Amino acid sequence: MNEILPSVAFHTLGCKLNFSESSALSRQLETQGFPKKAFEEAADVYVLNTCSVTENADKECRMLVRRIQRRAPEALVVVTGCYAQLKPQEIIAIPGVDLVLGAAEKFQLSAHLRTLSKGAARVACNEIGAVEGFHAAHSEGDRTRTFLKVQDGCDYTCSFCTIPQARGHSRSDTVANVVDRVQQIAETGAKEVVLTGINLGDFGKGTEGGKRREENFYELIEQLDGLSGIERYRISSIEPNLLTDEIIRFVASSKRFMPHFHIPLQSGSNAILASMRRRYRRELYAERIETIKTLMPHAGIGADVIVGFPSESEVHFQETYEFLNSLPVSYLHVFTYSERANTDALAIRPVVPVPVRHDRNKALRVLSLEKQTAFAASFSGTERPVLWEKSSKGGIMHGYTDNYIAAETLYDPAKAGTIERWRL
Numbered sequence: 001m002n003e004i005l006p007s008v009a010f011h012t013l014g015c016k017l018n019f020s021e022s023s024a025l026s027r028q029l030e031t032q033g034f035p036k037k038a039f040e041e042a043a044d045v046y047v048l049n050t051c052s053v054t055e056n057a058d059k060e061c062r063m064l065v066r067r068i069q070r071r072a073p074e075a076l077v078v079v080t081g082c083y084a085q086l087k088p089q090e091i092i093a094i095p096g097v098d099l100v101l102g103a104a105e106k107f108q109l110s111a112h113l114r115t116l117s118k119g120a121a122r123v124a125c126n127e128i129g130a131v132e133g134f135h136a137a138h139s140e141g142d143r144t145r146t147f148l149k150v151q152d153g154c155d156y157t158c159s160f161c162t163i164p165q166a167r168g169h170s171r172s173d174t175v176a177n178v179v180d181r182v183q184q185i186a187e188t189g190a191k192e193v194v195l196t197g198i199n200l201g202d203f204g205k206g207t208e209g210g211k212r213r214e215e216n217f218y219e220l221i222e223q224l225d226g227l228s229g230i231e232r233y234r235i236s237s238i239e240p241n242l243l244t245d246e247i248i249r250f251v252a253s254s255k256r257f258m259p260h261f262h263i264p265l266q267s268g269s270n271a272i273l274a275s276m277r278r279r280y281r282r283e284l285y286a287e288r289i290e291t292i293k294t295l296m297p298h299a300g301i302g303a304d305v306i307v308g309f310p311s312e313s314e315v316h317f318q319e320t321y322e323f324l325n326s327l328p329v330s331y332l333h334v335f336t337y338s339e340r341a342n343t344d345a346l347a348i349r350p351v352v353p354v355p356v357r358h359d360r361n362k363a364l365r366v367l368s369l370e371k372q373t374a375f376a377a378s379f380s381g382t383e384r385p386v387l388w389e390k391s392s393k394g395g396i397m398h399g400y401t402d403n404y405i406a407a408e409t410l411y412d413p414a415k416a417g418t419i420e421r422w423r424l
Contacts, residue, residue: 014051
């Protein structure tokens with residue numbers, strides 16, 4: 001007699017790494033016979049893969065649990081991800097949550113689902129220090145591009161960040177394993193692979209046969225560039241101190257690695273960078289941007305920045321604004337600082353008032369829009385290769401150029417998943 005397994009729906013919050021892990025877990029469940037459902041559909045089990053970078057991510061998780069409760073009060077709710085690792089007892093206290101899985105336990109999801117029942121809420125979450133090994137993951141089937149997890153965890157100690165507490169120490173896959181996985185992805189017809197990790201440039205850390213591995217990110221991209229089958233690679237995000245001139249020169253000479261970088265800045269003030277315990281100063285950041293633009297004037301460059309960090313004065317903020325305004329970056333991801341438990345930033349004074357944080361966020365978002373518009377306009381009338389998405393909205397299909405300029409056209413199924421020279 002065949003076992004009747006519950007249907008499962010996933011919802012993912014946060015970074016591309018979370019999306020790759022959700023996709024991998026979903027495929028794992030499908031191969032074992034668990035029916036897959038869309039999150040908007042009625043399901044027996046809902047899995048929330050959470051983020052906890054900001055307070056809003058935590059609030060969104062709680063809101064989603066309440067939404068599931070209203071829609072399907074008898075459904076089981078499983079919460080995993082960074083928020084689950086950091087605050088398991090807080091989550092299990094939310095009405096409607098049946099299971100909380102920590103950073104390591106989420107990869108045993110199928111075993112937990114076979115014994116899960118309503119009314120017997122439980123937590124399976126070890127201390128983060130006990131998390132060992134690397135669990136490979138990649139997204140599949142949802143989009144034209146694949147997000148491939150090659151690294152996890154972080155050994156940095158930025159004063160505002162809870163990621164090391166949620167993800168553990170830095171560890172990664174082997175170059176050989178990543179090459180094998182990319183070859184498998186190529187067989188699915190994917191055109192683009194986005195390399196993802198918590199601290200991607202730190203790739204190479206791990207053990208093999210009890211011995212520490214000696215690999216690095218440059219070796220990885222060099223191997224991937226020589227493979228056939230994948231036409232595009234992107235580096236999702238890389239710390240400026242780990243983005244070496246060697247890597248930049250390699251991307252500049254590559255036909256498969258796209259001229260697109262996302263480089264976290266966080267602040268344009270050296271005083272604030274020191275307080276954040278970042279491993280670089282603004283001068284190094286400016287050097288990296290200059291090197292990229294010298295070798296690849298057409299390159300798209302994104303930057304992360306945090307506003308309202310404790311002790312950030314108006315002078316510090318103006319330093320950041322003027323620094324970003326002076327740099328040829330293409331767009332910004334702007335984050336408003338929010339207090340996170342068990343971080344050293346909580347002890348830094350003075351605290352920036354929340355309304356001031358929001359005003360600074362708005363100012364940088366306006367600057368980002370201006371930069372994004374100007375960058376796209378500088379290529380008006382030129383042709384660039386666009387990878388068209390397989391999905392469409394309102395009869396319109398979208399895509400991105402090699403240097404990450406958004407393009408759109410009327411939906412044409414023949415174009416979906418193809419790369420086309422396109423006049424901007």
